[in-house]
Amino acid sequence: MPDIRRTVDAVWRIEGARIIATLAKMTGDVGIAEDLAQEALVDALTQWPKSGVPRNAGAWLTAVAKRKAIDGWRRRERLDERYRAIAHDLEAAGDDEWQPIDDDVLRLIFIACHPVLSREAQVALILRVVGGLTTEEIARMLLVPLATVQQRIVRAKKTLSAARVPFAAPDPREWHGRLGAVLGVIYLIFTEGYAATSGDRWIRTELANEALRLGRVLAGLLPREPEVHGLAALMEFQASRFAARIGRNGTPILLADQDRSHWDRAQIERGRAALRTSDVLGRGRASYALQAAIAECHAIAASIDQTDWERIVLLYDALGRLVPSPVVELNRAIAVSMATGPANGLRIVDRLDSTGALRGSHLLPSVRGELLARLGRTEEARSELLTAAGLTANERESAVLRAKAAAL
Structure with missing residues (x-):
């Protein structure tokens, strides 16, 4: 059963959104769609250990959930016209009608x-x-x-x-x-x-x-919207690093330690092309295009030391004015620390800390711990890193933070 449960969980992670979207389209109700999908998952847990995992597990779950919907509608004493029509012709209806x-x-x-x-x-x-x-x-x-x-x-x-x-x-x-x-x-x-x-x-x-x-898909649907291309560019840049972000055992590898030869250069070029398209269509960069421009600075740099941190600071300045948020300000503090030194970055972090905007999040103490360590304030740095490790719910991230604290 544990193996089947893991299999069902894996199928759901990959196919869950499509299954619910299909059921919501069919039933017209998100809540009903979720309930039907969950019932199908229960059936999978009981049937797959005996029958084996279907070749197309997502289609199996969708078909089971659809049958449950039809059976439910047929059992109702009073079906409205819409449900009666769906229950009568659903199996014969095609999905090839045009959709915008x-x-x-x-x-x-x-x-x-x-x-x-x-x-x-x-x-x-x-x-x-x-x-x-x-x-x-x-x-x-x-x-x-x-x-x-x-x-x-x-x-x-x-x-x-x-x-x-x-x-x-x-x-x-x-x-x-x-x-x-x-x-x-x-x-x-x-x-x-x-x-x-x-x-x-x-x-x-x-x-x-x-x-x-x-x-x-959205970029193809709305090819004249600059921020659609800006978001696509941002995701392409960030996804290009996936192969270098984790070790063989799943251990996180931080940006400074990544083997950049493992970055997907074709994906980086797709990101740069999308960002150029956004720039051509837009009248100045908006939020996602600015974030994509920051990601581009990282993507084209040969190393952490050769990254254009001054430009990144300027881009964060613009982003912070456009969409001010504590997370943007925290990231700006990191960029400032790399461009002009950890003391300047720490002043920004302490100012942000005093507002209480990120209270309860591991993000602020993790950054503060890094900056304190660079300034040689070892005990304070260790305390901040351990605090951050206790606040994050990601086991891998917590382990990295604890290891950093232990290494000081």
């Missing part, structure tokens, strides 16, 4: 970004349903209490249902109004894949790759 967004997962994201939901509710719902993240992971990512995330998701599902939001792709004229939210959640999914907030893996490759796939 010909990707079930991306279509679900656009639908969930309906203006009837708040931005916070949109993000929480999509991270749960499409990203497959737990509520605990979402809470850590968004730096909000767990109960807040749970309430947002429950209310979002109820609101979509009460407002009778159709589970069909919005009219293309509505896309621009939802684009900012769509880009935001795609990048949050990628971020969780790039640096997992919890668990025993440093990188959740399947999650990052799905976000990158969605970004590429």
Whole structure:
């Protein structure tokens, strides 16, 4: 059973978003789609040990969930016309009708970004349903209490249902109004894949790759939107380092220690091409293009020491004015420390610490510990690194921080 459970978990990580998107399209309700998918997973746990894992496990789960939906509708004493029609013709209906967004997962994201939901509710719902993240992971990512995330998701599902939001792709004229939210959640999914907030893996490759796939599809769908290309560029640059970011045993390898010959140069070039496209289309770089430009500085540098840190500081200055956030300011502090010395970076970190903006996050003490170590303040550095190790829920990251503290 443990082996089957691991297999089912692996299939769900890879196929879960597509399964729920397909079921949501069929049922018109995200909550029902999730329930059906979970019932199919229970069936897999009981049937696969006897019958073996199907060749196309994702299709098996989808088919089982669809049958459960049809059976449920047929058992109801009073079926409305819509459900009666679906239950009657679903098996004979084709999926080849034209759709303005010909990707079930991306279509679900656009639908969930309906203006009837708040931005916070949109993000929480999509991270749960499409990203497959737990509520605990979402809470850590968004730096909000767990109960807040749970309430947002429950209310979002109820609101979509009460407002009778159709589970069909919005009219293309509505896309621009939802684009900012769509880009935001795609990048949050990628971020969780790039640096997992919890668990025993440093990188959740399947999650990052799905976000990158969605970004590429979106760039094809909206080829004249500069920030779509900016986000695609950013993800291409960051994903190009995946092969060098972990050792054979899954141990994280930090940027300064990575073998840059293992970086994917073809992917870096795709990122540079996407950034050039964004620059041609736009009137000055916006948030994702600025972040992509920072990533490009790292991607083309021969080493940490040969990185253009002065340019990175300028780019963070622009990003901080455009979309101020404590995480952007913390990253700017790192860049400043590399450009002009750790004392200058530490002053920024201490100023940020005094605001309490990142209280409870491991990010600030981990950076502060690094800077203190570079300044020779060993005991303080060790204390900060151990504090950070205790705050992160990612086992790999915690081990790295503890090892750094022990090495001081």
